[in-house]
Amino acid sequence: MKRMHIAVATIALSCVLFNSSYAQTSQNSTWQMKPVSIQTRWAKDVNPQNVLPEYPRPQMVRNEWQNLNGLWEYAITAKDAAKPASFDGQILVPFPIESALSGVQKALLPTQRLWYKRTITKPDVAGGKRVLLHFGAVDWESSVYVNGKEIGGHAGGYQHFSFDITDALKDGVNELEVAVFDPTDKGINPYGKQVLNPGNIMYTASSGIWQTVWMETVPAAYIKNIRITPDIDKGNLKLEVLSAGASGDYTVEAIASNGKKVKGKPGTQLLLPVPNAKLWSPDQPYLYNLNVKLLYKGKVVDTIGSYFGMRKIEVKKDEKGIERLFLNNKYTYHLGVLDQGFWPEGLHTAPTDAALAFDVMAIKNMGYNTIRKHIKIEPARWYYHADKAGMLVWQDMVTCAGDKPEAKAQFEKENKENIAQLYNVPSIVLWVLFNEGWSRYDQQRLTEWMKKEDPSRIVNGHSGENYDKGSPAEVAKKWASSDLTDIHDYPGPGIPDALPGKARVLGEWGGVRVPTWKHQWNDLEGWGYIQVPASAFKLKYDSMVKKLKTLEEQGLSGSIYTEPFDVETEENGMMTYDREVIKISPEELRQIHSQMLPQAESYAAAPGVFKATLADTTNRDLQYASLLEQFRNGKREPDFLRELAIMANRLKDEKAASEVSAAYINTMSDPLTLGNLKFIDRFTKTSKDPGFKILLDNLKKADIVLDRKRATGKLKGIIYDEYIKPYDRLPKDSINWSRIGYAIMSKYPVPGEEILLIAKTVYYVNNKDVDSLAKATTELMAKYEADEHDELLNTVAWTMFESVSDTNLLKRALSWSKRSLQGKQKPHMADTYANLLHKLGRQEEAIEWEQKAIELDPSDKGFVYTLEKMKKGEKTWP
Structure with missing residues (x-):
């Protein structure tokens, strides 16, 4: 490893020299990290003058480079606006604009564009050298400008x-600009677990530049890429060196740290001998250094430093005839975790390289040998750390964004780029194509394509196929061409069916929530599939692993526990989101895991390397009576009140929860922060609660901060409960809507009117009063957005479809049904629209939309039956 260590040290020095010169342009910066509910210990180490200084591409290392991370200017404009004439402030690259570490912490909307700007100095290009500008990753669609000229883009x-x-480039100072459009979960782009409105298993979006940006100078002819494939059975490494600007008298030479070398032409397959190879595995993650040179007439013109691991992955039968996962011709159980790769202060971006390495090391230290990298592609250095640690990696593709042809095309384009980008990584042994039926299509074709694209790894065509609908036979078809059968079972564990030629794995299981006070992203909305106190978690987990062992004896080859770290409101990690608290000690975890992997106890980190506090197993709820008595005696410290209110709510003491939460709300100096508004939202249940007036008086701002018009929804719910619910079950024509309307509108015109109209519409649906229903729906739609009431509109349209024959009413119902489809198209909504078209005699359109409903949900046999009746011209209504 000596050659690699020298190269990395040289690169780190060049980065420091560059950043010291850049610091002169940013020394007057006002950047500071934005507030965040919890943060990791590495956040404090982030320095705007030296951000992620490590060379970002460990398998293609060069010395002449400049790190462009640091403070840039930023601006947010309308999506179609011209370049901004002025900028909004500074942003710390490469942290996403939504993150605290960016110094901005703003959501980028699908209607907006994000602009970046900074200056760069032209490097020395004597002798025909070229200057390359590299981006680790930018989410999602970017255009890059140098001195006002667009030089290219990427989606x-x-x-x-x-x-x-x-x-x-011109001599001296140059201007670099990057424009970014990111629709997050509203476009055709694969976006993973990012959403504009996070909650439960979806998390805060990461828009814009989120990996290192750098420049490097290369010769006129240079090594552009390498492609390496180990073959342990033949004892060689297949190597292809791709070059740019090299033809004629150019050759390549590769030398491995075992002393073996190979020479040849660029673009051809070379065989580098690796006899008696030291094989890479979790128990011995041996890596060979590789030095690759490009020569012109025997003279070296370009050199890169790289590395490789000799390993082999396959599915074959063990001595009992059971299909198993084999590593290096030996059955190896994959004991893993589902790693999301999110950070409280950086979201998609780890604060430092040490933090990135910690995650991998911590997981190995717990006694696992596998990481399923879940619906995210990490920076190259994460895989470098996994390679060094000996972690088997299951790499997910990033989920397709939907069923539009453009979304599918983008998904397949990015999959091809992902495989090419990660092809050389030794730790990746398995590709995961689809997850739990999410936007799944053409599974067999795409699985076979992945195998052809990369024959050196196995392919999991669909992790959690049982989470999609269908009979056992139908589900088995959906694993066609996959190397595995894979189910998800929460809390589990469970085992999938055995199918010929396929190993059986448990793609996700566990999900046990262990809330950890003062280490929670949001203590009001913590979530897990099941919950146990810290005091019971070790016993619970050990019993689950014992069951897992019995399943392994039956034929299970791998299992992925959810998850190593809490993520935002998901509190089912082995460690908290801030990586400060571990819920079972590493020593005890390794001992538990030794039931599955006898060598797990040898996976301990070096002494003093792993740092975390063991979770407090004291049941704080047992102190509730004493704490409540302190409140009765006048204790009013805000932190005390907040904890006590949450405790009272958890213990279902509604009276005390109301009293204590009101006392806490009354202590708030600024009730309109996100954290305070979330608390107000949770504990405001009647119009007499102090939070009700705060929301009512600040409704517009509260809706913006909470998002999804959540404050409005809270008030509408309370108004409904107090003014409408006592009457809405009365018989037809016995409810006095005028009196109810006056009582609401005199106090709460906004949002009272909307809930009043909704309630009237629902009342007329329930009573099949189609004339009044038509009037109420017309009034509702005249004043409020259809996409907020799509389910109600669909219900109204279906009620009209079943109940009326009047053409005019059916046409109105058709218009409402069409409006319900303006947002995300759902199968039952497409079915409603098709049936209305059919009843109106528009057969071809009806058949087309019913086929659409079937495409959206192929498992619903009712849609198929309806389509058959439509084709025959038969009635589909009562």
Whole structure:
């Protein structure tokens, strides 16, 4: 490893030298990290003058480079606006704009564009050198400008890309700009677990530049990429060196740290001998250094440092005839975790490289040998740390964004880039194509394509196929061409059916929530599949692993526990989101895991390397009576009140929860912060609660902060409960809507009117009063957005479809049904629209939309039956 260590040290020095010169332009910065509910210990180490200084591409290391991370200017404009004439402030690259570490912490909306700007100095290009500008990843669609001229763009939120900017540079200072459009979960882009409105298993979005940006100078002819494939059975490494600007008298030479070398032409397959190879595995993660040179007439013109591991992965039968996962011709159980790769202060971006390495090391230290990297592609250095630690990696593709042809095309384009980008990584042994039926299509074709694209790894065509609908035979078809059968079982564990030629794995299981006070992203909305106190978690987990062992004896080859770290409101990690508290000690975890992997106890980190506090197993709820007595005696410290209110709510003491929460709300100096508004939202249950007036008086701002018009929804619910619910079950024509309307509108015109109209509409649906229903729906739709009431509109349209024959009413119902489809199209809504078209005699359109409903949910046999009746011209209504 000596050659690699020298290269990395040289690169780190060049980065420091560059950043010291750049610091002169940013020394007057006002950047500071934005507030965040919890943060990791590495957040304090982030320095705007030296951000993620490590060379970002460990398998293609060069010395002449400049790190462009640091403070840039930023601006947010309308999506179609011209370049901004002025900028909004500074942003710390490469942290997403939504993150605290960016110094901005603003959501980028699908209607907006994010602009970045900074200056760069033209490097020395004597002798025909070229200047390459590299981006680790930008989410999602980017355009890059140098001195006002667009030099290129890229669409894809997880892939690296580069441009040769030599010809666009002028001597001295140059201007670099990047424009980014990111619709997050509202476009055709694969976006993973990011959403605009996070909650439960979806998390805060990461828009814009989120991996290192850097420049490097290369010769006129240079090594562009390498492609390496180990073959342990033949004792060689297949190597292809791809070059740019090299033809004629150019050759390549590769030398491995075992002393073996190979020479040849660029672009051809070379065989580097690796006799008696030291095999890479979790128990011995041996890596060979690789030095690759490009020569012209025997003279070296370019050199890169790299590395490789000799390993082999396959599915074959063990001595009992059971299909198993084999590593290096030996059955190896994959004991793993589902790693999301999110950070409280950086979201998609780890604060430092040490933090990135910690995650991998911590998981190994717990006694696991596998990580399923869940619906995210990490920076190259994460895989470098996994390679060094000996972690088997199951790499998910990032979920397709929907059923539109454009979304599918983008998904397949990015999959191809992902495989090419990660092809050389030894730790990746398995690709995961689809997850739990999410936007699944053409599974067999795509699985077979992945195998052809990369024959050196196995392919999991669908993790959690049982989470999609269908009979056992139908489900088995959906694993066609996959190397595995894979189910998800929460809390589990469970085992999938055995199918010929396929190993059986448990793609996700566990999900046990262990809330950890003062280490929670949001103590009001913590979540898990099941919950146990810290005091009971070790016993619970041990019993689950004992069951897992019996399943392994039956034929299970791998299991992925959810998860190593809490993520936002998901509190089912082995460690808290801030990586400060571990819920079972590493020593005890390794001992438990030794039931599955006898060698797990040898996975301990070096002494003093792993740092975390063991979870407090004291049941604080047992102190509730004493704490409540302190409140009765006048204790009013805000932290005390908040904890006591949450405790009272958890213990279902509604009276005390109301009293204590009101006392806490009354202590708030600024009730309109996100944290305070979430507390107010949770504990405001009547119009007499202090939070009701705060929301009512600040409704517009509260809706913006809470998002999804959550404050409005809270008030509407309370108004409904107090003014409408006591009457809405009365018989038809016995409810006095005028009196109710006056009582609401005199106090709460906003949002009272909307809930009043909704309630009237629902009342008329329930009573099949179609004339009044038509009037109420017309009034509702005239004043409020359809996408907020799509389910109600669909219900109204279906009620009209079943109840009336009047053409005019059916046409109105059709218009409402169409409006319900303006947002995300759902199968039952498409079915409603099709049936209304059919009843109106528009047969071809009806058949087309019913086929659409079937495409959206192929498992619903009712849609198939309806389509058959439509084709025959038969009635589909009562």
